Amino acid sequence: MLVILHRDERFVVVDKPSGLAVHPGWADDERTAMHEVRDLLGQKVFPVHRLDRATSGVLVFALAPESARVFCEMFEEGRVEKHYLALVRGVAPEAGTIDHPIPRREGGPRVPASTSFRRVWRGDHLSLVDAEPHSGRLHQVRRHMKHISHPLIGDANYGKGALNREYRERFGLARLALHARSLGFVHPWEGKPITFEAALPEDLRAPFERIGVVI
Known part of the structure; x- marks a missing residue:
């Protein structure tokens, strides 16, 4: 609602x-x-x-x-200024900035894109990050975290299906773990x-x- x-x-x-x-x-x-x-x-x-x-x-x-x-x-x-909470695979760095070009829209040319992030919690195989995208590109936080090998849990496009299923079955996480x-x-x-x-x-x-x- x-x-x-x-x-x-x-x-x-x-x-x-x-x-x-x-x-x-x-x-x-x-x-x-x-x-x-x-x-x-x-x-x-x-x-x-x-x-x-x-x-x-x-x-x-x-x-x-x-x-x-x-x-x-x-x-x-x-x-x-936009801040997102994202639960990602692996132990992410404490903080960083990702500069990696991605499209504005599906099928469009890649254009400059930047996202800053800081880790706010870490588990053995997971991290919660606060991500701040400085541009508005298609799936920007999801693509950028994937780019540094920390894809979001529940991401059907850029994550791993087996891991997503595990978190859905074990913990009831049945959606993308991304919140603005x-x-x-x-x-x-x-x-x-x-x-x-x-x-x-x-x-x-x-x-x-x-x-x-x-x-």
């Missing part, structure tokens, strides 16, 4: 659950986050960035085309820094507790 975190006359911020596509142009789904927010507010909304269907967390929609253009520029120019925990920027109309946070959802919190992840 979608939860509204913030609404004003220019934009709305929601907490998107895993399994829900953002926009009908990015999926064949009859129901998307855009539809859900439109129905909750009773008005048209405009997507300004994307989260993968399997990713949960903070998502912004503009309430008018003019506001959408402002937000799209902010995201494109890297003026939005916070998003911050300078309010473009008020000039004040503002940050929005989404709590870890139950379909990650409970499996993490069983695994022993400490946040």
Whole structure:
């Protein structure tokens, strides 16, 4: 279920659950986050960035085309600070920055992309990292963690099927272990820094507790 975190006359911020596509142009789904927010507010909304269907967390929609253009520029120019929690295979480095080109969209040319990360918990064969992508590319956190040999648990595209099945059967982790925990920027109309946070959802919190992840 979608939860509204913030609404004003220019934009709305929601907490998107895993399994829900953002926009009908990015999926064949009859129901998307855009539809859900439109129905909750009773008005048209405009997507300004994307989260993968399997990713949960903070998502912004503009309430008018003019506001959408402002937000799209902010995201494109890297003026939005995004933090994701990702459970990955292996013991990741304590911190680092990954510079590796990846496409903006499926089938597109590779373009520069950068993600910083820091490890916030480690197990014997797992790590929880806080990932901060500095650009908005297709599956950026997932691709970059795979690039340094630490793919996300539950990732059907870049992870290992056998390992994903093991964590689903043993711990009930039946989704991609990626959550957009916070998003911050300078309010473009008020000039004040503002940050929005989404709590870890139950379909990650409970499996993490069983695994022993400490946040």
